[in-house]
Amino acid sequence: MERVFLLGSKMTSKEKAHEYIKEMLNFPDYYGRNLDALWDLLISCSNKKSIYLLNEEELYKDLGEYGKSIVEVFREAADLNDNIQFYNI
DSSP states (O other): OEEEEEEGGGOOSHHHHHHHHHHHTTOOTTOOSSHHHHHHHHHTOOSOEEEEEEOHHHHHHHHTHHHHHHHHHHHHHHHHOTTEEEEEO
């Protein structure tokens, strides 16, 4: 199982957040860099991944409600796709 550690402090804007997520999760170049595209790739992921979000409060500080939406996408995708585990620590 692949382990991925995401730092909330690295996601200081919507654009930087999606670029960082793309890089850390090895998403393909066609990744749309938005919440719908994040959902689509997480829900269809066939490789087992444990995703850990660190510095969650930093994500919320910089992105507010959008940061909360990112976390919600990860949580909901993990609930529906057994290959994805999501932890915010």
